[in-house]
Amino acid sequence: MKALVPVKRVIDYNVKPRVKADGSGVDLANVKMSMNPFDEIAVEEAVRLKEAGQIDEIVVVSIGPAKAQETLRAALAMGADSALLIETEEAIEPLAVAKMLKAVSGEVEPGLIILGKQAIDDDSNQTGQMLAGLMNLPQGTFASKVELEGDHVRVTREVDGGLETVRLSTPAIITTDLRLNEPRYASLPNIMKAKKKPLEIKTPADYGVDIAPRLKTLNVSEPPVRQAGVKVADVDELIARLKAMGVA
Amino acid sequence: MDFELPDEIRDFCEATRSIVNDLLPLERDFVETGVVPPIVRQTLIENGYFGMALPEEYGGLGLGALAQAAVQIELARLPPQFWTEIRPLMGPGAKNIAYHCTEAQKELLIPGMTTGEIPVAFALTEPGSGSDPGSMRTTATRNADGWVINGSKTYISNGKNAKYVTVYAYTDKSAGPRGGISAFLMPADTPGFAVTGVIELMGTSPAVYELTFDECQVGPDALIGEEGKGFHYAxxxxxxxxxxxxxxxxxxxxxxxxxxxxxxxxxxxxxxxxxxxxxxxxxxxxxxxxxxxxxxxxxxxxxxxxxxxxxxxxxxxxxxxxxxxxxxxxxxxxxxxxxxxxxxxxxxxxxxxxxxxxxxxxxxxxxxxxxxxxxxxx
Amino acid sequence: MKTLVYVAHDNVHLGDATLATVTAASKLGEVHLLVAGAGCGAVAEAASRIAGIGKVHVADDAACEHQLAENIAPLIAGLMTDHDAVLFPATTTGKNIAPRVAALLDVMQISDILSVEGERTFTRPIYAGNAIATVESSDAKLVITVRGTAFDKAEAEGGAAEIAAVASTDDAGKSSFVSAELAKSERPELTSAKIIVSGGRALKDSATFENIVMPLADKLGAGVGASRAAVDAGYVPNDYQVGQTGKIVAPEVYIAIGISGAIQHLAGMKDSKTIIAINKDEDAPIFQVADIGLVADLYQAVPELTAAL
Structure with missing residues (x-):
């Protein structure tokens, strides 16, 4: 069985984004970019399934700028076998991404498609579910545990009240939550090996997908700033204030 | 003129930075207990750092000087005690082994050096001959069974844990340093070899050691490379x-x-x-x-x-x-x-x-x- | 505009998150509700009493029991011939189903809206709440998820809407529910709690968390939350997590204990009405958003506070 893992190049988790003064977006010039953390978890899960002998081959795909090759190389260094970049400088919305991934899946024929639950730039949390809808496949979103059982996969999901387990027929779509695993480091020897793994480059036109955006961003602004309040000297003063608020 | 690091080296740096960021919080445990958490060494070994400078055909990565320097810049954010064991694996001691040992010696040592199983110390410096290694007093005298090493070394990193020590000694004092000093590969369990001093340091660096060689008998195959070339190798x-x-x-x-x-x-x-x-x-x-x-x-x-x-x-x-x-x-x-x-x-x-x-x-x-x-x- | 709101429920109770979603929908036009479940009559009844709504559609069918997206999405897509917009509470269930509906309708979803700025214009957080985007949709239909804390709750009583049964689509046969392991707690649920007491990494371990945070929460009748660091360190399960990757909360009072205030945590609680922080480190970023700060050793201050209440 093959696994397909889409990965996105996004602003690094540790960088605080700055909104551009003209309200056109977030300033990404000279900002450190990395693989979306949830996608890293997705790659790790695929690699673990491969190490367990349940997956034979891992294909990673990214839709984004030429620099996204670095992100794909990072996935290859973690253990993916081959990579595909659908190169575009445009910002592609989740719906168009899902359509392209559907086309890619038609070529790769994966048994599992594992995606991050959301990208930490647009925070949409849509692509996996949309892909499942477009392909009419079952979906196990926000996964904290994935167990392959023959032609089915059992997925434990993080839901608001706790955990929920569902059983899906394969092929299936899985989106990862934080606790699914802890991604490994790209080790120095694996970075060297990754250089020799295949990385193919295509364009959205190769898949005939309309990438015109459906949403127009009118403005991007800073969130309202919360002002710091007062510091109290001791517990007694804190209690007095709580009482004044009617809390205690 | 291109001042960008090559892609691969940049990837090394990024990978190293994320490891370093994850290991840095362990500094607190280290400061409190004085012991480096074992996960640090294990992480560095698993991710290839011990073998960076060692040749690929023996399990190392064979990285060049630029890659090594770029990675070391990242590692240096960690307390030295976390990475100091790698230093002898990148410096002259390891290179002596990689460049001048026999195939048999290399097969014996290098794979274990990359996995951390065979720590090696590089013993050149002597009391009173820090910047002037030519004034060293350690000698190696040929006998029927090989060589007999006598003398002492100081400020030797890894001196206590090493399984092998590369020792530099005069084999012919009259020939002077260039021509008279030879390098030897000596197992640390050789009778007469002892760690006779521990020197605590100002920094968080681990201690360095004073080593004594008292009639240490090594075989003829202990000589690294050619006789008289030791100073050149160093x-x-x-x-x-x-x-x-x-x-x-x-x-x-x-x-x-x-x-x-x-x-x-x-x-x-x-x-x-x-x-x-x-x-x-x-x-x-x-x-x-x-x-x-x-x-x-x-x-x-x-x-x-x-x-x-x-x-x-x-x-x-x-x-x-x-x-x-x-x-x-x-x-x-x-x-x-x-x-x-x-x-x-x-x-x-x-x-x-x-x-x-x-x-x-x-x-x-x-x-x-x-x-x-x-x-x-x- | 005719809108459809997906009702959050567990087949027995109507979920609180529904009410804020109704408020958001009412800004767009007429509000219909959909209750999809099995044996969910009581929920439909409750839904019909929400003030200001038009009609409650009920799909009461075994295929809908666990609200599996594979079965619910086609049902909603079918109802969209008569509706212009569908709004889901941004709960894990809503977030699971909505994009699948959007895909079936060939619509680009608008996630986690904070406000309605016009018929097709909304604001939503991006970059973990570090920026707010105003977006306008050009799609014929709207598929939206709504951040519950950003809208007032509609009145739960006062309406008397018609309840109409709709036929469920069949079980898609691709997925099945196996089990649920829901945290049982006497304490209020985080997203609806009026007061939340949250603990951070400084709590050291799960026993300490239990001994320091829980008694205070119980005294105040508060829900209990935690920072991602505390969850990662295993002090409490993940469903306690408040933050960008956990729950987004906005209670009347949020008490942060031993939480430094990482951006990702602030993103989940900074809309709380009053924030109180207790932390040993006076430079902790949490104090930059706290209305009331106490620089103190939490091991002394919190038990003292609990005892005095």
Missing amino acids: LECLNEGRMNVGATAVGMGEYALELATEEAKVRPAFGSVIADFQAIRHYLAGMATDMRAARLILLDAAWRYDQGEKRRELASMAKLFATEAGSRTVDTALQIYGGAGYCKGYAIERLYRDIRITRIYEGSSEIQKNTIARELLR
Whole structure:
């Protein structure tokens, strides 16, 4: 069985984004970019399934700028076998991404498609579910545990009240939550090996997908700033204030 | 002219940075207990760091000087005790083995060196002969069974844990250092060999050791390479050792600059933050300029080395400038931190102690200047 | 505009998150509700009493029991011939189903809206709440998820809407529910709690968390939350997590204990009405958003506070 893992190049988790003064977006010039953390978890899960002998081959795909090759190389260094970049400088919305991934899946024929639950730039949390809808496949979103059982996969999901387990027929779509695993480091020897793994480059036109955006961003602004309040000297003063608020 | 690091090396740096960021919180455990958590060594081994400089055919990665320097810059953010075991695996000791040992010796040692199973010490320095190895007193005398080694060495990293020691000894005092010193590979369980002293250091670096060789009998196959070439072997890898120390200073200095910049932006004073004051801004500007120059001179020397331009003065200039600039930067960073920088538990305090040695070992700043001047006036 | 709101429920109770979603929908036009479940009559009844709504559609069918997206999405897509917009509470169930509906309708979803700025214009957080985007949709139909804390709750009583049964689509046969392991707690649920007491990494371990945070929460009748660091360190399960990757909360009072205030945590609680922080480190970023801060050792201050209440 093959696994397909889409990965996105996004602003690094540790960088605080700055909104551009003209309200056109977030300033990404000279900002450190990395693989979306949830996608890293997705790659790790695929690699673990491969190490367990349940997956034979891992294909990673990214839709984004030429620099996204670095992100794909990072996935290859973690253990993916081959990579595909659908190169575009445009910002592609989740719906168009899902359509392209559907086309890619038609070529790769994966048994599992594992995606991050959301990208930490647009925070949409849509692509996996949309892909499942477009392909009419079952979906196990926000996964904290994935167990392959023959032609089915059992997925434990993080839901608001706790955990929920569902059983899906394969092929299936899985989106990862934080606790699914802890991604490994790209080790120095694996970075060297990754250089020799295949990385193919295509364009959205190769898949005939309309990438015109459906949403127009009118403005991007800073969130309202919360002002710091007062510091109290001791517990007694804190209690007095709580009482004044009617809390205690 | 392209000043960007090659993709692969940049990937090494990024991977190393994420490992370093994950290991840094363990510094607190280390400071409290004095013991490096075992996960640190395990992580570095698993991710290939022990084998960086060792040849690929024996399980290493065979990285060049530029890659090693770039990675060392990242590793140097960690307390030295976390990574110091890698130093002998990158420096002259390991290179002696890689370049001049027999196939049998290499197969015996190098795979175990890359996995951390065979720690090796590099024993050149002696009491009273730090910058002048030619004045060493250790001797190796040939007998029917091979060689008998007598003498003592000091400031030897890894001396206590090593399973093998590369020892430099006079085999023919009358021939002088060039021609008279040979290198030997001696198992640490050789009778007569002993760790006779532990020298605690100012920094968080682990202790270094004093080693004594009392009638240590080794076989004829213990000789590394050719008889009389030991001094030559030790010197041929000096550039690499020096660039490694330069990289350490760049890493420590850049880290201090980062910490000080962040501190300046949040530290309140007189109704403002200290980054608003020109004195602090000029400090930061000077530090940033120093560290940028240090990084460039170091990476330039390493890149040229990889291209075959192994001019000794380039490595010396890189080490000299990087360690002096790094030290200035750490010192000023502590000044910016004020009293907090002098307190245990702040990284600046640790960097202040640790960077001091970089101006001394692998050739002091004064020795580097001698080398630079000698090449200039040649 | 005719809108459809997906009702959050567990087949027995109507979920609180529904009410804020109704408020958001009412800004667009007429509000219809959909209750999809099995044996969910009581929920439909409750839904019909929400003030200001038009009609409650009920799909009461075994295929809908666990609200599996594979079965619910086609049902909603079918109902969209008569509706212009569908709004889901941004709960895990809503977030699971909505994009699948959007894909079936060939619509680009608008996630986690904070406000309605016009018929097709909304604001939503991006970059973990570090920026707010105003977006305008050009799609014929709207598929939206709504951040519950950003809208007032509609009145739960006062309406008397018609309840109409709709036929469920069949079980898609691709997925099945196996089990649920829901945290049982006497304490209020985080997203609806009026007071939340949250603990951070400084709590050291799960026993300490239990001994320090829980008694205070019980005294105040508060829900209990935690920072991601505390969850990662294993002090409490993940469903306690408040933050960008956990729950987004906006209670009347949020008490942060031993939480430094990483951006990702602030993103989950900074809309709380009053934030109280107790932390040993006076430079902790949490104090930059706290209305009331106490610089103190939590091991002394919190038990003292609990005892005095």
